[in-house]
Amino acid sequence: MSLETARAQAVSLEGAPGKAISLEAAQAPTVSLETAQAPTVPWALALMADPALPPPVVAEPGADRSLTTRQPRLSWPLSPVPVIIKYFDAPDTPFGPGHRGVDLAAAPGQDVLAADAGVVVFAGSVGGRPVLSVDHDGGLRTTYEPVVPKVAVGEQVYRGQVLGTVLAGHPGCTVAACLHWGVRRGEEYIDPLALTGEVGEYRLKPWGGGR
Template sequence: MVPLAESRTVRPVPSPRQRLVRCLLAVLVLLAGMPAAPVRAEAARWQWPLPAPHEVLAPYEAPAHRYGPGHRGLDIAAAPGEPVRAVEAGTVRFSGTVAGRGVISVRHADGLLSTYEPVRGTVEAGDAVAVGDVLGVLEQAGEQGHCPGATCLHLGARRGEDYLDPSVLLGARGPSVLLPWGGGVRTPYSLAAAALTPADGPGPPSGGASLR
């Protein structure tokens, strides 16, 4: 009697597309098991204009619209006579008095404008300054200043006519303390648009008592 042939299971050969899918799945499994890379904080673009510790008496409060009420800067506690330094290299655009307060503004290479008040300036318009150079000394603003009952530096940041949050530009450079503050929080206004707005022309910095 002739023995029957052994039955064999024939496995189908995977197509090139199937092999590719399997390889991709294997790679995804390997990647899923790898630890995530640590996220690095973005480096600060500006240096604090005052020495640490940086006590923030009032944070930036974006207006609901360009001419609405808000707090267009950062109020940093300091003693009268404290030297105020440039947050970044640039050219002094204005050094004088606005609404009875000493104001200094510096134009930087990227078009941003940093403003400092109340400061009795030791620089003049047109002077080139390096980061950390002394611009003047902090004045006592009195009850009409940004910090009634206290002395503080009001640091502002502008691109064209749009105000930006200085704390974003300062990043995590040095220790800072956010003190209790009674104001509300508004929806940030036009930060993306502000980054694209052309820098304004020459002239004294805008902003009087109504634009705080």
């Protein structure tokens, strides 16, 4: 076979279906950047299907993704969110002076709401003022005063349920009525605002624990 004949046969085989092709033609196909995008995630499909849906909450790169959906440990006991009349001031000792909760501006007769699901463990008078206490998961106990109760000891309550109504006459209140809201974990008093995601008021104390 002549050299010209061999070349002609090779050319015909390259273009014939099912035949061997050159190495250059057998390379993997090139994929453009436009077609190499990441696969569409389910929420993106939902948005394309219904543009009226709100966009999802997407965490910034490197951020704690649980923060985007985390619910505050406790909800506010008054609605709407009240003005804070007096902030939490942790005592230096278990029986020392301080303010073991926060005072929230309210209207006489305003509904008091359970800060979380739990069980009513106290509904009675302390120092001549009506007080309600509710135990919650995690060893937390919330206390509300002065409150005319609408629930009884042993009753299970849900988050946001009406526990009673605010009674005017809380000592030191500078408005028509104040709800004193306290939180304990065991014997330790905790700033309720820290559990709602609100920033409390912090006061620096002298070295040695003096006031």
